[in-house]
Amino acid sequence: MSNIYIEYTFKVSPPVPGNEILIAELGYAGFESFVENENEVIAYIQKQEWNKKILHEIGILKNKNFSIQYHSKEIEQVNWNAEWEKNFNPIEVDGICTVRAPFHPKPATKYDIIIEPKMSFGTGHHETTHMMIQHLLKLDLNGKKVLDMGCGTGVLAILAEKLGAAPIDAIDIDNWCYVNSLENVERNNCTHILVYEGDVLLLEGKKYDVIIANINRNILLEDIPEYSKSLNKNGILLLSGFYKEDILTISKKCEEYSFELIETIEKNNWVSIKFLN
Ligand SMILES: C[S@@+](CC[C@H](N)C(=O)[O-])C[C@H]1O[C@@H](n2cnc3c(N)ncnc32)[C@H](O)[C@@H]1O
Numbered sequence: 001m002s003n004i005y006i007e008y009t010f011k012v013s014p015p016v017p018g019n020e021i022l023i024a025e026l027g028y029a030g031f032e033s034f035v036e037n038e039n040e041v042i043a044y045i046q047k048q049e050w051n052k053k054i055l056h057e058i059g060i061l062k063n064k065n066f067s068i069q070y071h072s073k074e075i076e077q078v079n080w081n082a083e084w085e086k087n088f089n090p091i092e093v094d095g096i097c098t099v100r101a102p103f104h105p106k107p108a109t110k111y112d113i114i115i116e117p118k119m120s121f122g123t124g125h126h127e128t129t130h131m132m133i134q135h136l137l138k139l140d141l142n143g144k145k146v147l148d149m150g151c152g153t154g155v156l157a158i159l160a161e162k163l164g165a166a167p168i169d170a171i172d173i174d175n176w177c178y179v180n181s182l183e184n185v186e187r188n189n190c191t192h193i194l195v196y197e198g199d200v201l202l203l204e205g206k207k208y209d210v211i212i213a214n215i216n217r218n219i220l221l222e223d224i225p226e227y228s229k230s231l232n233k234n235g236i237l238l239l240s241g242f243y244k245e246d247i248l249t250i251s252k253k254c255e256e257y258s259f260e261l262i263e264t265i266e267k268n269n270w271v272s273i274k275f276l277n
Pocket residue numbers: 120121122123124128129132149150151152153154155156171172173174177198199200214215216219241
């Protein structure tokens with residue numbers, strides 16, 4: 001895997017909701033990792049994946065409701081840790097769960113998840129991860145067989161184990177996320193999580209009580225039929241990674257596969273939905 005990345009810095013006006021829309025569209029276009037602050041969005045893509053044409057596919061750049069300026073430069077991945085350490089503050093969810101870096105002090109919350117994200121997605125800062133954590137905290141996962149599809153840093157799989165789930169499969173299509181999840185699983189002393197590099201094809205013949213997938217609208221629409229085959233009766237499906245405008249499309253697809261919508265959470269236009277099989 002190449003160590004050279006292209007770093008793009010975007011200034012979006014207005015930043016709300018522009019930054020979130022931009023991040024989602026960059027994600028669909030193949031960008032891997034994002035740092036968002038008040039004034040800018042910094043996004044990274046591997047040089048070998050990068051093609052200037054990618055930017056023409058990004059709808060928000062052509063959307064007249066937003067003004068966007070950007071510049072780019074090539075970076076060595078070796079600088080990345082220093083970048084995220086500067087930007088990563090601990091995240092507390094509902095006073096029960098903290099997601100933090102190893103160098104942050106131990107929190108008082110019941111659940112403490114230590115993540116070194118490097119180039120992976122999943123520190124709890126993003127709305128979608130935050131809402132998936134909220135859903136998970138309300139489930140009884142004791143002894144439940146769980147799949148975390150699109151595991152990123154492994155944050156949701158790690159929380160599932162802390163909530164009593166076992167065994168847990170964590171899958172990500174990206175090699176960096178696979179390696180990073182393995183590291184984070186070990187860092188959190190988890191012993192019931194198996195991490196795989198791959199996608200929905202790995203589900204052949206497998207059955208789970210709970211499937212969690214925080215990916216994006218298009219991948220979820222493709223994968224929902226496979227989730228349906230792999231989820232036990234009365235199993236729970238938690239989905240996120242899409243906007244409010246996509247609720248109908250996602251829930252219609254789920255209804256086609258006999259999932260019943262139980263609860264929707266929304267945060268800054270992002271959505272997470274709980275379905276029952
Ligand atoms: C939005 S991140 C979610 C990460 C983490 N689960 C969280 O909630 O913070 C989506 C992840 O899905 C992975 N991904 C994208 N397409 C995928 C696919 N077809 N199958 C499996 N993983 C995929 C990406 O590499 C990325 O790590």
